[in-house]
Amino acid sequence: MSLTDMTDEKLTELAEKVRAEYDDLKAKNLNLNLTRGKPSAEQLDFADELLALPGRGEYTAADGSDVRNYGNLKGIPDIRAIWADLLGLPVELIYAEDSSSLNIMFDLVSWSWTFGNNDSERPWSAEENVKWICPVPGYDRHFTITEHFGIEMIPVPLNEDGPDMDAVRELARDPEVKGMWLVPVFANPSGVTVSEDVARQLAEMPTGAPDFRIVWDNAYAVHTLTDEFPENHNVIRFAEEAGNPNRFWFMASTSKITHAGAGVAFFASSPENLAWYASHAAVRGIGPNKVNQLAHARYFGDAEGVREIMLKHAGSLAPKFKAVLDILKDRLGEYEVASWTEPTGGYFISLDVMDGTAARVVELARNAGIALTGAGSSFPLHQDPNDRNIRLAPSLPPVDELEEAMNGVATCVLLAALEKLDK
Template sequence: MSFDDLSRDQIQALLDEQTAAYRHLQNSGLKLDLTRGKPSPEQLELSNELLSLPGPDFKDASGVDTRNYGGLNGLLELREIFAPIMQVPVDQVVAGDNASLAMMHDNLVFALFHGTPDSEQPWGTEEAVKFVCPVPGYDRHFALLEEYGIEMVPVPLSEDGPDVEAVREAVKDPQVKGMWLVPTYGNPTGSVVSEAVAAELASLETAAPDFRIFWDNAYAVHHLSEEQTKTADILGLCVAAGHPNRPVIFASTSKITFAGSGVCFLGSSTANIQWYLRHLSKRTIGPDKVNQLRHARYLQTTEGVHALMDRHRAILAPKFDAVVRILRDRLGAYGVASWTEPKGGYFVSLDVLDGTASRVIELTREAGVAMTPAGAAFPYGDDPRDRNIRIAPSYPSPEELEVAIDVLATSVLIAAAEQALAS
């Protein structure tokens, strides 16, 4: 019973029915927020033990007092826990403060002002700087580029990663200095960069000798089932391809422990790490090592990270299941939308009929459900087909989430019916 099979009268009847349901929801006084992938209070409580750590002993494993200055590259015992997750040698990992976004910002700004170890001149002195941006993608990546006037070159993203041929064509331009990638459970589609695609990206011949892959491994351990997808070893692949300085790998505990009080990580080649620390030393004398120490004592091992994430999964997986179930039940018969069913990460990506996403978001907002603006997953907030919507199921309670997705599904049907009747 797709829209193509319905007569005009049937579509009008559907619109009337859904509008009545929408008015009822609108009058319920809803105030729900699905805008960002925030951990729920229940998830944050999993790590409350951190609040009693590190205890009276403030010295790290080497005997250094973490309350004092220094230690620019972060605590060794914490880097040893996360190096295997990042697939980077521990001496090529830096542990920082709470936001990997800050490390991304610094890498970008340092390159603009100083150039990278492979640059002939600072990026900022180039006539233009461009980044390849797989779409749909992460809006904060795009906002960072826009902040510094870096031109974005969108390329299509599929289930196994970006369109390699489109990337290959883009990097023929010497002004293209890098690209963004969320390799595992991408934001917002849940895509996973395959080993084959990662190998091709590692071996690309680029016009810019200082081309970088900003590999944002934000969701490497954020599985939604017992199947644990392995992230491609981008550093190893780039080393094998003769481009050891190409990957710059980011990670954090933001959705593992406390989102606002976690630890971030940077991994790359020895040359890149030395370059980063040299410039970082002008900005800070060292990270919050007390926070790093309490994380090391709480997590203890890499296996401890995975065990904690199993507890996160028990909270998150039913929410994702509910989103998919409601979308399937409410929209599946009409052929007006498609959606991802991710195996991990923090988002479901919903595609509605071309030209209706902005109207859907308007309707949800007017019914009391805040969602990320339509087009947010595209450079400059411009989805050329006006169809993509990002759903963030993590923060609301299960009951609130079901109501929110019901509002969303109702809004999708109203927008689709309005468009059909207007044509």
Template sequence: MNIADIDTHRLLELKPEVQQQYEEFKSRGLKLDLTRGKPSAEQLDLATELLSLPGEDYTDSAGTDTRNYGGLKGIVDIRSLWAELLGLPVDNVLAGDASSLNIVFDLISWSYTFGNNDSPRPWSQEDKLKWICPVPGYDRHHSITELFGFEMVTVPMTSTGPDMDAVRQLVADPSVKGMWNVPVFSNPTGITYSPETVQALASMETAAPDFRIVWDNAYAVHTLTEDFPVVHNVLDLAEQAGHSNRFWFMSSTSKITLAGAGVAFFASSAENLSWYEKIANVRGIGPNKVNQLAHARYFGSAEGVRAVMRKHAGSLAPKFAAVIRILDQRLGGLGVAQWTRPTGGYFISVDVVEGTASRVVELAKQAGVALTGAGATFPLKRDPKDQNIRLAPSMPTIDQLELAMEGFATCVLLAAIEAAEAQ
């Protein structure tokens, strides 16, 4: 949205009312936080049973004493359960420790240091390194490729996934080594890639033989409704297209059970897993198998995971509905903002008047509402239009959330009025 396209006369008429609302809100001395997508205490309480598991029997279904060393791929009890949930062959699924981000970091770090199994040389020896980043996107993804010095090239996120015309053009460059993707309930827009986009990513030709797609299915089962999204078997799609090693498929229980003590999953081709295990076997002697067994017994089955996620939806859905309702009531029809209406995931993406996102965040901070920084959803935290803001509704109570959103809407209006006056 550009201020030139807004009915500025109508907007400026609202100035006295909006200024008064802001000053009243600011005077309340609030301390509210919408910065990160953390599970609430109510959600974490759903997994309290885990703290008493696996019980006195530490032996998995294969007869392994999970208290001891070994088992680099993780125990089959949790791997088979998660493979069924995601529609993948169990032999292609590896179970690790709490964070899939740790595994992603290893994959990129080891490709940089040693080269991956399709690399002619280590990535560190390439003249130039580029990485495709659909935007708005996930800040922690961007931080990894930033650390390793990649030039991060952005492509727009559409309602069906990344702009594939832009992606195809970029992968014709051999210095483009990979691409970030959150294909289901994407962070922060909440969109889910269409089957056509998924197929296009699996089948497109790339100039780099060691090109990799990080397929971060962090929200694969995080529905806000009774319906669970389709999780595409991209390993099969890529193999059928002749690109069997293309996908590094990630998942985890981090926002399903205990955020700091879950199980991470890495699924990929047999060749990719062999390369990964060869290095991982030097780094360590195996994951926390006791925790994996506890999770397997807690869930019981793939349907058990879905049952837990319906409970999460019971906590999250009213919060998302409150955010959308207040945005509709306060900002609808004014042309000063547009927002996504996700049916799953952890975030709502808001685009405000171009050039005002930083001002909205500043005004909110002064009024006691902490927002994710403007630009956080873009590489290097630089949104060229200074327009996108990510909202995270999960952590506050409903009352706190409604209060914060009233303040947020007021800040959006005030920043738009200031921009109109400057125009």
């Protein structure tokens, strides 16, 4: 029965029961963490073969170059071809760089801020004001980058097929709006995947700023929780067909596929955007770690090899996601105090609790030894106007710890809701 439909007597009875459960929870002196979407040790072990690759005497890329030496800003063709196949992109439009796509995203914003990009009339720093569209709930590290540069962030709702396009189209007409963050496949934290229709609308829509960019951060392009892989839309082609060839900065990486901080990141875009990127990247450095790129290419073999590895990850992750969803349904479903996403890929579950209680849920959990991502973290400046969203990260703990943590979280959600109702 919904809490709001309960009689005062039933609410009081439930409140006594939940407070007793919370006292028992605190008495356990737990130390559990659901804050970041880190791969588990089991997942990291899948890629231990990499530690012996490419191997002594193995240092020649497919183009005949010696990967031990300087140069080749684009990265070696071996790994670029694999990711081009995975993403459905022409290999000539994709660069393979060092481990972090976040580093590339920071560079792109930083260089646009300092110099302007290839469609800018002036550096963004010279503009009177710069704004950015931020679908919410979204990725906190994206928002941290634009916050770092003092860019005004404007939230728009993220629907089941992508961002609210009525809101996006209206905002994009403003010449002060220079860009937009988006995780198009298995979005962080909701697990939403952008439809082809929305992707085409983003490619086609008019913008007030000629140098408007969409950061298409395809971080979870192959991160399925099932035996089916998502379709990855070639938005670079969509944009070219729409007459807006430079619209997308397209990212991907081997993060959460091999070893964290020791992988390969990819940047794909139009030829003009790539030339602009290279003009600055060539000053920043002489070339990426091509030995590591060759190791990854040998480890994967081809695109199908990547998919086979990702099915191993799905086998590790899916039981954890099921455990979280089962507990949420069993503990909270009947009371109608929360809703949550049920993703088929990615690394997170987005939990919406009773309005005005998310911060209290996080506080209650922390006091019971369960660390959650801070309330509002999935919103610009950590400001959730409804104080209801919490990002859950099931990947790192073993299932038994995860179940204990989630039962504790469910108790905290109920207790915060009862407090909100003055019970």
